[in-house]
Amino acid sequence: MKLLYSPLSPFVRKVMIVAKELGLDGRIETVPAATNPSVPNPEIAKHNPLMKIPALVTDEGIDLVESKVIVQYLDSLGGNKLIPAAGKARWKALRMEAIADGLADAGILVRYELAMRPAALQWKEWISGQLAKVGNALDQLEREASDLEGPLNVGHVAVVCACNWLEFRNVLPDARKTRPKLFAWVDRMNKERPSFGSTMPK
Amino acid sequence: MKLLYSPLSPFVRKVMIVAKELGLDGRIETVPAATNPSVPNPEIAKHNPLMKIPALVTDEGIDLVESKVIVQYLDSLGGNKLIPAAGKARWKALRMEAIADGLADAGILVRYELAMRPAALQWKEWISGQLAKVGNALDQLEREASDLEGPLNVGHVAVVCACNWLEFRNVLPDARKTRPKLFAWVDRMNKERPSFGSTMPK
Structure with missing residues (x-):
């Protein structure tokens, strides 16, 4: 492939x-x-x-x-190990993936606005609207921190990727300040799993 | 629900x-x-x-x-009727859905730029970049028009929704001019299937 x-x-x-x-x-x-x-x-x-x-x-x-x-x-x-085949476990994992991907999408739109678009054409309301999505999604993941435990699924992978990218690009300063459970878990995943640690953006 | x-x-x-x-x-x-x-x-x-x-x-x-x-x-x-369970049919259907959804996403970004963002803050290169995605995706679907036939799947549904929305919002004038097979099929689906015809945006 x-x-x-x-x-x-x-x-x-x-x-x-x-x-x-x-x-x-x-x-x-x-x-x-x-x-x-x-x-x-x-x-x-x-x-x-x-x-x-x-x-x-x-x-x-x-x-x-x-x-x-x-x-x-x-x-x-690869043996259907990361996406549960059916039932509540499947929909919760795919939902978490979609929330994390949407968080990253909104963050990327903020980065396009600030890092690529000419400064004179930037629109504050667009940036604040997209950052509200990012902040809401992080808050939701923090509230649902208990779902971050258990067998690894694709939702967990997406959450780590979105959170690390957000901090790498510094899209939302202090993102981790009010979401201590979420980011402690992200940090632990990167330490514990070589698949995560070896792919950290830098 | x-x-x-x-x-x-x-x-x-x-x-x-x-x-x-x-x-x-x-x-x-x-x-x-x-x-x-x-x-x-x-x-x-x-x-x-x-x-x-x-x-x-x-x-x-x-x-x-x-x-x-x-x-x-x-x-x-609903009985797994619109997403093939496995094999090439599954991946082709999900691929077609992703291309159509991406086409609509790019079109929506163009509409946000032109219809919501203050005129003084609009960026021509952003609009032309997103319209290139829209045009490419339409061209790809036209080239693959033979995949539009056969049992209805979620990819077909996404293509009709993306193409009708694009024309409804007039995001890409003359979209159908150079994609006759694609749009003839879209028109036929809306005539033949009440699920499509009754949900047409207007």
Whole structure:
């Protein structure tokens, strides 16, 4: 398999951690791919018309796009260990993944606004609206900290990737101050699991 | 079940069509919910910290977020008719859904830029970058028009919702001009299937 890759994308990192946890990383060739939302990249477009990463080219030649789809695919290859097959456990894991991915998406929009858009064109209300989503999602995860325990699932992976990316880019200063349980758990996961520690953005 | 709802969201429409095709719409109470990315809505936040729709409150009280997760949940309740369980058919359907959803996401960012952001703060390169994603995705779906035939799946539903929304908001003028197979199929689906025709944005 080939994975269009950047070490700094939280969604690529989610895919890499899932691959490592399932023992599939040796079957994946990573292909560096730089994305920029205002500069189309025709190399990425060959595999993903949305020109986003991650994109995974399977051994059968299917170009999979969107990290949620890619991790479902890898989980099916790797013995269905990270996404519960049915019932409340499945929906809670997929829900947690969606909240964490949405948190990262909102954070990325803030970063695009502040780091890429010309300063004269920045819109304060947009930034504060997206940061409200980020803050709400972190608060929700803090309230549901007991769900962070138990067998590792794809929701846990997504939460670590979103929280570490947020701090790496300093999108929301003091993010961890009011969410002590969440970030203590994130730190512990990075220490305890090589799949997490070895993929930390830096 | 309760669905946070707007008749104009392509992602809410996807959920509604899936519910109707599965015979589950009678079990869903729709709750009108207005989203605005720069004005937080605390009512939506009670069920989705990202303050986006759709969000589905299940009968067990789980707040599901993100349309991909919600349609997987509904499909599991309704006999697994719209998402193939495994193999190439599954990944092609989920891939098509992801491309269509990404197309709608990019189109929505263009609409936010043009219809909500103050004119003096609009950034041409952002708009052209997002429109390149929209155009690429439409071109890809046109090239793969043969995959639009066959038993209805969630990818087909997402494509109709994305294409109709795009035309409803006139995000990309002449979108259908160079994609005749795609849009002829979209028009046919809306005529043939009441689940599509009755949910057309207007």
